[in-house]
Amino acid sequence: MRTYQLFTQQWFDAVEKIIAEVAKAHRSALAGVNFILSEQYLDAPGALKVDGDDPASTLIIEGGTVRTSREFRRDADIWVRADYETMRIVVRTKIPTDPDQARKESERLSAIMEKAVTAKSGEVSDPAVGAFLTHLHNEIASITD
Numbered sequence: 001m002r003t004y005q006l007f008t009q010q011w012f013d014a015v016e017k018i019i020a021e022v023a024k025a026h027r028s029a030l031a032g033v034n035f036i037l038s039e040q041y042l043d044a045p046g047a048l049k050v051d052g053d054d055p056a057s058t059l060i061i062e063g064g065t066v067r068t069s070r071e072f073r074r075d076a077d078i079w080v081r082a083d084y085e086t087m088r089i090v091v092r093t094k095i096p097t098d099p100d101q102a103r104k105e106s107e108r109l110s111a112i113m114e115k116a117v118t119a120k121s122g123e124v125s126d127p128a129v130g131a132f133l134t135h136l137h138n139e140i141a142s143i144t145d
Contacts, residue, residue: 001143003143004143004145006041007057015140016068018140018143019066021139022066022136023066026131030128032063033064033126035060035129036075037058038059038072038080039072040056041083042082042083044084056071058070058072058073076122078123079121080113080117081117082120083117086112086115090113091144092141092145
């Protein structure tokens with residue numbers, strides 16, 4: 001599988017395809033769900049900045065339909081602003097399917113993120129959203145360089 005640098009146009013194009021596939025697999029579980037996750041990666045390489053701003057991505061789930069934007073939204077259910085290089089490590093790391101291993105890996109990644117996060121708000125409480133985000137994360141990890 002081909003990999004792409006985090007937040008390049010090629011990466012976003014590949015992520016859009018992954019989102020469509022993963023959303024289709026979780027469509028019935030996400031029916032009626034409204035949820036927004038927004039991220040902005042600080043101190044990104046200059047070529048990844050948009051009009052001088054650090055790159056951002058927002059995932060929007062509305063009643064089973066999933067879409068994205070490249071803006072940062074503080075009104076999201078969960079929003080994160082974090083250091084690009086550290087978050088690149090997090091994005092590239094797959095979450096195990098075994099619940100105990102997943103918990104341990106999540107704790108390890110949380111410790112890494114604590115050092116990188118400038119600001120954070122919210123958490124995932126809906127199991128359907130959690131399952132979708134984990135599946136999505138692992139697919140994105142596969143294409144992130």
